[in-house]
Amino acid sequence: MTNNKYVLDVAEDFPAIGLELDGTKVTYLDNAATTLKPKVMVDAVNEYYLGISSNVHRGKNYSLELVSNRYEQTRYQVADLLSCAGNEVVFVRNTTEGINLVAHGLELSKEDKVVVFSDAHHSNLLPWMEKATTHAVRTRADGGLDLAHYHELLKLRPKVVALSHCSNVTGVYSPLDDLVKAAKAIGAIVVVDAAQSLPHRRVNMKQLDIDFLVCSAHKMLGPTGIGILAGKGEMLERLKPMLLGGGMVDWVELDNYRLRKIPHRFEAGTPNIAGAYGLGAAIDYLHHVGFDNIAGHDQAMGRLMLDMAQQRDYLQVINSDTKADRGAVLSLTVPGTPNLDDVARTLSDSYGIMCRNGHLCAQPYVSEQADRQVLRISAYLYNTDQDIKLFFDALDELASFMFR
Known part of the structure; x- marks a missing residue:
């Protein structure tokens, strides 16, 4: 066991911790998919729904202005978190919608080139495949990205470079600063998928010179149904809105309309107002815990996971590079056991351990690495070393009769 000095005493803030399944305590280890929710976040959502749940930006009555101000306050909390301006933050449903909005809004054609990561989540791959011609950065034999190949692909002078800050398969962080600088040097538009990284680390968009960044609230203690697209003001001005309707126009005639200023031109229809309340509370909670503490815990848990996996010869780790900048995500294969449905189900039903199996919405990469x-x-921040030990102890028991 590693010595994790970043043990975070937060369990009492999460009602789901301590729940039982048929008398067995639940151990939640599927945080890359979505995180558990702190009570303060749920209270913020309820504050909206149990109060006068007005719409936003549609009139001048007192309750509407109160709700609108709270909604916009969250926008500025996000801007502070990302070091950008308030009008550079667009609320979307999730990371997927944010990336689609950018891919659609840039009005790309198949003659435009986009560099993507081969280990990318489908959400940072399919929109670019649909709109343009993609070139994927190769992987090395150990499962890491071939960064020399990345620099070779930049010689093609792509219009867009779509970066994944942290892999949802391996938990390995990419060297964002170097990758962005290289992409900007050839004039590319840089889009960063921070869905896996922002829950653990702050990202300074201004310092890094990032054009667009996307993430989802539900992966950082917030509610489902709301996400963030942040972009430089001049870059957002270039985007063609993906949705048209109420709330995103200043004036409409039968043969013409005038768009609202950014960011509201991208928020057609009634937004997820309660979600914005919840996202604001989640950001406050993350600041309360401290991003330095959260990042330290993330790295310590990642090291522990890798160490314990490598002690077991019946397991194979996807990207086992011990020198990689690694967070608390680890994917394993069991040679000789191609289908892990029964393993995941037994871990859940017999041990109370909730994890994930499959291709993880990164099928090209997983198929290449594991077949x-x-x-x-x-x-995540509420998990302990004991949770990881419990998982591997359970696997050891299953190995005696389930693995061939």
């Missing part, structure tokens, strides 16, 4: 399903565990 089969993988089993993924992912921890």
